[in-house]
Amino acid sequence: AQSVTQLGSHVSVSEGALVLLRCNYSSSVPPYLFWYVQYPNQGLQLLLKYTSAATLVKGINGFEAEFKKSETSFHLTKPSAHMSDAAEYFCAVSDRGYNDMRFGAGTRLTVKP
Amino acid sequence: NAGVTQTPKFQVLKTGQSMTLQCAQDMNHEYMSWYRQDPGMGLRLIHYSVGAGITDQGEVPNGYNVSRSTTEDFPLRLLSAAPSQTSVYFCASSSGGYNEQFFGPGTRLTVL
Numbered sequence: 001a002q003s004v005t006q007l008g009s010h011v012s013v014s015e016g017a018l019v020l021l022r023c024n025y026s027s028s029v030p031p032y033l034f035w036y037v038q039y040p041n042q043g044l045q046l047l048l049k050y051t052s053a054a055t056l057v058k059g060i061n062g063f064e065a066e067f068k069k070s071e072t073s074f075h076l077t078k079p080s081a082h083m084s085d086a087a088e089y090f091c092a093v094s095d096r097g098y099n100d101m102r103f104g105a106g107t108r109l110t111v112k113p
Numbered sequence: 114n115a116g117v118t119q120t121p122k123f124q125v126l127k128t129g130q131s132m133t134l135q136c137a138q139d140m141n142h143e144y145m146s147w148y149r150q151d152p153g154m155g156l157r158l159i160h161y162s163v164g165a166g167i168t169d170q171g172e173v174p175n176g177y178n179v180s181r182s183t184t185e186d187f188p189l190r191l192l193s194a195a196p197s198q199t200s201v202y203f204c205a206s207s208s209g210g211y212n213e214q215f216f217g218p219g220t221r222l223t224v225l
Binding site for chain 1: 117146153154155156157158161163169171172203205211213214215216217218219
């Protein structure tokens with residue numbers, strides 16, 4: 001079965017600094033990959049998804065992620081962090097659709113002024 | 114357009130009690146799912162439905178029942194609550210395939 005590992009349960013950056021959140025996956029077939037964001041006391045919101053069309057995927061709020069098959073990675077980046085980016089971020093993988101989606105444990109991003 | 118709504122927002126139960134978590138969506142989505150979120154474990158799929166009258170088990174279905182009598186509603190039932198079911202529960206809906214899932218605001222459940 002597919003699975004996701006998010007490296008680092010907490011990441012702290014300064015405002016204006018690069019954001020890098022790491023995600024590695026395992027899957028026996030070409031996967032679909034997702035990044036979600038969860039703000040305090042809210043549900044999850046889709047940031048971006050990879051569905052094999054292009055390896056560099058651009059999402060909302062200036063985030064992007066690159067699918068690297070050789071490294072089985074799908075890291076999330078943003079060139080310049082903003083205070084409003086403070087949230088928890090989840091990487092997810094699916095082989096067959098939403099009925100088999102597997103989420104990582106999450107990475108909490110803190111942005112320091 | 115309310116999206117996905119969940120009630121209640123908070124609930125405290127005693128071991129052995131039963132309750133139903135409500136979920137409704139107004140986007141005419143065929144796919145609906147229930148997840149639980151536990152610290153350090155991300156979200157895990159409990160049950161899902163691909164349309165009215167069709168439900169199936171996810172990754173962690175034990176202790177939970179669901180039904181889908183209408184497209185809009187997808188309630189989650191706990192027949193005999195256990196402390197291990199203390200969690201935050203999220204309902205989600207989508208138009209299917211790999212299209213975006215829309216999540217509700219969650220229900221925080223504590224079982225004493």
